[in-house]
Amino acid sequence: MATEVDARQTVGPAIATPARPARRKSPYPYWFCLPAALVFFVFFIVPTFSSFFFSLTRWDLSEYEFIGLDNFVNFFQEPALVIGLKNTLIYAVVTCGLKVVLGILLAQLLTSPIIARGFLRSVAFFPVLVSTIGVGLTFTVLMDPSAGLINKSLGVVGIEGPAWLVDPRLALLSVALVDVWKGVGLATVIFIAGIVSIPREYFEASAVDGASAFRRFWHIVLPLSKPAITTVVILSLIGGLRTFDLIWAMTRGGPGFTSDVIASVIYKQYQAGFYGLSTAGNVVLFILVTAIVFPLYRFFTRQEVDL
Amino acid sequence: MRFAKYRRPVSLVAATVACILALSACSAGSLGSSDKGGGTTTLTFLVDNADGSVKPAQGLAEAFHAKNPDITVQVQTRPGGSEGDNIVKTRLSTGEMTDVFLYNSGSLFQALNPKQNLTPLTGEAWASQVEDIFKPTVSVDSDLYGAPITGSSAGGILYNRKVYEKLGLQVPTTWAEFMANNAKIKAAGIDPVIQTYQDTWTSQLFVLADFHNVAAADPGWSEKYTGGQVKYAQEPAVKGFQRLEQVHKAGYENKNYRSMKFEAGMKLLAAGKGAHFPMLTFAVGVLASDPQHINDIGFFGQPGDDASKAGMTIWMPAGLYIPKSTEGAKLEAAKKFVAFVASTEGCDVQTKAYPPAGPYMVKGCELPADVPQAIKDVVAYVEKGNITPALEFSSPIKGPALEQITVEVGSGLRPATDGAALYDKDVKKQAQQLGLKGWS
DSSP states (O other): OHHHHHHHHHHTTTSOOSSOOOOOOOSSOGGGGHHHHHHHIIIIIHHHHHHHHHTTEEEOSSOEEEOTTHHHHHHHHOHHHHHHHHHHHHHHHHHHHHHHHHHHHHHHHHHSOOTTHHHHHHHHHHHHHSOHHHHHHHHHHHTOTTTSHHHHHHHHTTOOOOOTTTSTTTHHHHHHHHHHHHHHHHHHHHHHHHHHTSOHHHHHHHHHTTOOHHHHIIIIIHHHTHHHHHHHHHHHHHHHHTOOHHHHHHTTTOSTTTTOOHHHHHHHHHHTTOHHHHHHHHHHHHHHHHHHHHHHHHHHHHHHHHO | OHHHHHHHHHHHHHHHHHHHHHHHHHHHHHHSOOTTTTSOEEEEEEEESSHHHHHHHHHHHHHHHHHOTTEEEEEEEEOOHHHHHHHHHHHHHTTOOOSEEEEOOTHHHHTTOHHHHBOOOTTOGGGGGBOTTTGGGGEETTEEOEEEESOOEEEEEEEEHHHHHHHTOOOOSBHHHHHHHHHHHHHTTSEEEOOOTTSGGGGGHHHHTTHHHHHHHOTTHHHHHHTTSSOTTSTTTHHHHHHHHHHHHTTOBOTTTTTOOHHHHHHHHHTTSEEEEEEEGGGGGGGGGOHHHHTTEEEEOOOBSOGGGOOEEEEOOEEEEOBTTOOHHHHHHHHHHHHHHTSHHHHHHHHHHSOOSSOOSBTTOOOOTTOOHHHHHHHHHHHHTOEEEOHHHHOSOOOTTHHHHHHHHHTTSSOHHHHHHHHHHHHHHHHHHTTOTTOO
């Protein structure tokens, strides 16, 4: 059962199944599911439910004390958390929005007949393959306000660059920009797949009608890429909501608490040895991601059916 | 032909299997007891990756092996800071800790759950040779769990003596004098106070090094604090936060303080481009590669309101501990190694390996005559006796978010009193996790 549900979820957004076929008796016996179900139970179900329990306790690695909802009260009083919640949402929306817009534009460019298309496609995808921590550390050096390459280059043309990562107003957005640089390649590939699968006939017909390139993009490419857009939005939104590695590599939530996101707040509680508190934080994050992504997913899939 | 086609995968598989076998055989050898090799024992020894820990540790390992050829000590490193705390706690609770390890004394030691995880060393012969001021920082109830390793370190203000000479300044004994000096230094076109917030831990010094002044104003402050009766948001402790704020408001820090790292800050100080750096004296070791300037750096304790009570805050050395997971022949060897570290011979080996930042906590250990000037200044304070161990050595509570809060206060993002109140909240979580009374 579990694996069945899983498979449908991952394929779901990309392939719009018009109607579910009537349930047929499977030719395979149910105990075929057993190995997968066992793994799923031990590594996913048990930790999930035990973390619900431990979020109600104050525990160290050997013993626990039941304290009810105190952890959640504490967690929501955490000053960094309010900033973290706000930052998480800003970060998710900014990265998601930019990835969709830039991704579809890049995909449009890379599906049109241009020189060195294959090469450019790999260039656009390349940052996806690099380790996030590596990207983070590299950009930390590049974004140094006085010695970094970015501000030095800006200085050559007479612009005084901002203090990217150490300016409290800019730190989060700077990291978000790097995230977009790193992640837009994946969005582009998904969009390319979407655009390529649009039947040629539409373009031929519109060419006969004398539609401009812009109208072709607006009226054919955009609406028919909707499944791809859904996938990219969901993927990058989830990615943005649970982002951690890049923030940690670049600012560690600083300066002060100004670029903290929920995941970094949770991690800091864990590092400090407040295990109960950080478990509670994870439960909150779980609920938040579900609360945002689940309705969104339903909304998008319903739209596809209408299409 | 057919055979040739099949042969390749078979030989590949064989090669892979052989490789795996070879690998596993190898790791089994190094993981299992090494006693087989002619009665020798190998001790693993985990230290944090700062030069001030690694170099003395390696020096000790070599000297100990030279003296005891049948015991080899293998130094391993881990990251410092809260990442390192995490590694130590996890390895202790899973029983995967090295045979001996170096870790902070004081509040961080208390958070290791020593009763459950560490071997008590109370009855060891060297225990009587340890300075009394150090013992409580590695003890729970009446049991001693660690030996001092590396020298102590003082927290206060490192200053450039050449700048002081040039401007005709006196070492300040009150905060008001300190700020007056800053004004003159700024007028001379030199950055009065160096701050390096890219390494966030460096931002805490104005608050932590102010503790001597807190204890001078209220000698029982530390116990009351542990009991939850006094707070940082109240006088006298709030002054540390306020002093940090004053320096920022006066615009006394260097231009790039937000993106500067600690080593760069030390260079700025050594070059005389900055006059003061609130810091721990171990930092002087960074300048070992710059012997021309190392003696330009002096030290004074963070001044308070009362010149007659001026003194300094001292940081205790780290402890050397044996986890419960070390047993049998290894335990014997480990105890022997700890005894070696806690001897005058051990001190001398450490001094040779890395310049000490302050006096050792083993009786009879002497600092060499050629220590850098800043360390001589520290010794002068110790000899006069007006020193106070930092709060983290007299109270088990230290909030984990202090460095973020001090960055905010020090860069003007948050008012001092607000920051102090926020730190009180942070500390409450730590007290609750430790199960202290008076904090629920």
